[in-house]
Amino acid sequence: MPTTFREGDTLVSPVVVAQTHSKGAPVQDPEVARSSGLKAPVVPNVFHFARITELMLEHFGAHWRTHGEIDVRYISPLHAGDTLQARARVLKVAPDPEGDRVHLDVRCENQDGAVLAQGAASCVLPSARGAASGTGAG
Amino acid sequence: MTVVPAATAEAVRLIEAHFAALEVGARVALERTYTEADVAEYVERTGIEYPGQHVADDGAHLLPPGMLLVGPARTFGILEGPPLARGGLFTAATRRYRRPVRLGESVRYEAALTDKFERGGYFYILVAWHAFDAEGHEVGSGVEEHTVGSARKPRAS
Numbered sequence: 001m002p003t004t005f006r007e008g009d010t011l012v013s014p015v016v017v018a019q020t021h022s023k024g025a026p027v028q029d030p031e032v033a034r035s036s037g038l039k040a041p042v043v044p045n046v047f048h049f050a051r052i053t054e055l056m057l058e059h060f061g062a063h064w065r066t067h068g069e070i071d072v073r074y075i076s077p078l079h080a081g082d083t084l085q086a087r088a089r090v091l092k093v094a095p096d097p098e099g100d101r102v103h104l105d106v107r108c109e110n111q112d113g114a115v116l117a118q119g120a121a122s123c124v125l126p127s128a129r130g131a132a133s134g135t136g137a138g
Numbered sequence: 139m140t141v142v143p144a145a146t147a148e149a150v151r152l153i154e155a156h157f158a159a160l161e162v163g164a165r166v167a168l169e170r171t172y173t174e175a176d177v178a179e180y181v182e183r184t185g186i187e188y189p190g191q192h193v194a195d196d197g198a199h200l201l202p203p204g205m206l207l208v209g210p211a212r213t214f215g216i217l218e219g220p221p222l223a224r225g226g227l228f229t230a231a232t233r234r235y236r237r238p239v240r241l242g243e244s245v246r247y248e249a250a251l252t253d254k255f256e257r258g259g260y261f262y263i264l265v266a267w268h269a270f271d272a273e274g275h276e277v278g279s280g281v282e283e284h285t286v287g288s289a290r291k292p293r294a295s
Contacts, residue, residue, distance in 0.1 A: 021183045032221045035145065042288075045228040050184035050204045057191045057203070065203060065238040073230040073283075119230075 013055040013086035018043040040079035051086035060123040072119035083111040149223035149289035157261040164251045201239040208249040208267040210284035222289035230283035237277040259290030
């Protein structure tokens with residue numbers, strides 16, 4: 001976990017291969033996908049969301065559970081077999097009533113670099129941390 | 139002329155009828171206690187590492203934040219009928235986290251249907267929710283934008 005965040009720092013999740021689940025929505029079913037004219041079963045957006053929240057937990061730790069905020073819009077479908085990676089970029093660190101709040105833009109990209117989901121996230125830093133000089137996150 | 143498979147046409151008919159009957163302002167309250175099996179299913183769906191980052195300082199296992207929500211499809215959607223009528227797709231989500239939830243802890247949800255609209259042939263609902271622990275403390279809140287079903291009306295040619 002980085003000790004500080006600075007504008008422009010980039011946070012990146014591991015690349016994962018998207019997968020469907022047998023108990024998921026019907027569009028995850030290969031037969032339904034085929035008969036509906038889809039190129040492949042559609043992976044639910046909970047998959048994208050998990051990538052982003054895990055990335056936030058990695059960098060903000062327990063504070064994400066008490067001060068984390070996220071707003072994401074899903075843009076294009078993720079298909080089974082595609083890869084997905086979450087990225088976040090620090091936009092600013094601004095004072096908040098409870099401490100310094102780090103504001104980030106967040107996105108998920110597939111193997112072609114297409115943006116499948118994007119939005120904003122923020123989290124208040126532990127009081128001992130902040131926008132001071134030090135090791136960046138990127 | 140747009141040709142729509144019969145199965146999809148039936149799904150659209152059911153979705154449209156269900157959507158028309160939905161009342162903005164409708165409220166739902168429900169209580170849920172998350173089990174290890176619930177988390178195992180979420181882990182299988184998402185591929186996250188568990189417990190991994192989801193351990194409290196005292197060693198207790200915590201609920202992955204992505205699991206904290208009221209499912210729009212379960213509360214206001216269609217659960218039976220042709221595949222493309224059931225469930226739906228998340229199209230946007232806003233979440234605010236305020237307290238960690240331990241595995242086995244009871245969570246009380248209060249949700250409301252705050253809007254519904256058509257866009258691009260799809261039928262959308264907005265569901266706002268707040269979640270509370272057993273002591274009444276808010277553990278999180280959110281707004282989910284979700285389609286009713288996964289079928290859409292054919293576009294006019």
